[in-house]
Amino acid sequence: MDYYIGIDVGTGSARACIIDNKGDIVGLASENIGLWQPQQGYYEQSTSDIWRCICISVQRAISQHNINPSWIRGIGFDATCSLAVFSNDTDEPVSVTGPNFDTDRNVILWLDHRPVEETEKINATNHNLLRYVGGKMSIEMEIPKILWLKNNMPKELFDRCKFYDLADALTHIATGNEKRSFCSVVCKQGYVPVGVDGSVKGWQEDFLKEIGLEDLTKDNFKRIGGVNGVNGEYLSAGELVGTLCEKAAAELGLPPGIAIGSGVIDAYAGWIGTVGAKVNLEGDELDSEVASNDRTQAFTRLAAVAGTSTCHLAMSPNPVFVPGVWGPYRDTILPGYWMAEGGQSATGELLRHIIETHPAFNQALSIAESYHTNIYDYLNEHLKEMVQEQQAPSISYLGRHFFFYGDLFGNRSPIADSRMTGSVIGLTSDKSVDSLSIYYYATLEFIALQTKQIVETLNKAGHNINSIFMSGSQCQNEILVKLIASACNVPVLIPRYVHAAVCHGAAMLGAKAASADSEGKTEDLWEIMDRMSKPGRKVLPTTDPHEKALLDVKYRVFLEQCYKQQEYRNLVDQAIGSWEKTK
């Protein structure tokens, strides 16, 4: 009776799943978490609220599925890469809401774009460290956010703060322990386990001093995890952080003493939960399993973790530097291997925004509700009906003259330009549900074409991606999945647990932690993935020559919309030169 819990904290909800020792999910529950937007571009959450949602989900998953809490051997966590702030002296949450810093919101969400000036200052250093985060530090990372707090908080409050990536904050709450994960400090906080030429290693003291965060270097970098981590170590995914403490155990409804694995950012849990599946990628047949699954196969498999945002993760045995793609990050998942992380800042959120701001949204939503379906499934059905009514050859034909470019939340990859916005060619005065459906389809098409741009950029730089393993809520969207397969011309694998693949990855971290021997040595994560991953369904690219020709030409226009926008912006900036802003 050995069971493991995975806890996945996405932008919108906390989920808990329980797996058995074969990796089958036997319990699953989720709870929506709070998100506050005090002003445009600012997004905040609260670890107290998130922990409450985790506790509800765990208790529900346990009780609904009749699991005895004493059967749980290990717990793994993943969370969005958001900055969580606590007090050094009391360990209480510290508010991040200016100007008074008096709310219980202590998390600056990854999507928050408040540190614009701080990010510019960081990138102006051209420090060698920036090579290891994709060439530029993203506004979504945590060092710019810490710097914003330094610039905006009262000094005595800032001096009392300690900083965690959210996944580390959760393992801290669970264990009371300060051990941090490589995934957190390397991917979001500027720690480099080992650089390629030995010139960069560990925390970059000169960099932190140059940007004005010398405070973090004091006491051996204690406020961000320690000079080399606690006891001289940072942990790779799932290594043993400690055991469930009495307080957290009582809140979760579990016995104390359960092994807690080192957490990862949610995107990385999506990689863990999907790419180890034993699947036959050749040929047309679906679902056929293959016996052998050596880890080098992972080098050709891209994980696309598609929730509020989409993250594209690729592992390589050697460092590959890809402009506009975060990393390369060593040791974060499997010790000695490197990860690259491309991404789209908003995909699920982009779809939601496009649908909800269209004049026909309320009408479409009430029809969807009358059919007891969600808006995405309804719009997909409506597109199929439009094809019938208009006797069109395909859905793509309906949208052939509509061109949507969707960087409404900035561009993460591959051009890494947070000033990017959206553009449309093909607007009409049509306010109908048909018009909404075409706009929605064009958004799906945009997501697929940008995925192609990211895959091409990865492969041009030295990766060798030839399949995509998807997870997150978007993998339930059959039109989107087919578009991604066709645009990228590779098979897309849908996991068996479409609602819980990321959480499944987190549960494998619980299994790894539970395997710790008396010296804390744990089983190899790939071995666990090999044993517990589940094959799902394979979606192949279109073979229709017209569909292919249309996607090719749409890609050409997509690239023009992307680069022309930057060109137009430069033209304007050159023309108006030093025109001063009026206050």
Ligand SMILES: Nc1ncnc2c1ncn2[C@@H]1O[C@H](COP(=O)(O)OP(=O)(O)O)[C@@H](O)[C@H]1O
């Ligand atoms: N069928 C669907 N097709 C496309 N997008 C979807 C679908 N269902 C949900 N989404 C989007 O997925 C996002 C939520 O996905 P989820 O994996 O739960 O995210 P997170 O982990 O970020 O909380 C929302 O932004 C929602 O708009």
Ligand SMILES: O=C(CO)[C@H](O)[C@H](O)COP(=O)(O)O
């Ligand atoms: O930046 C990321 C990972 O590095 C993710 O985009 C971020 O954590 C949000 O994830 P999600 O879209 O699943 O809520």
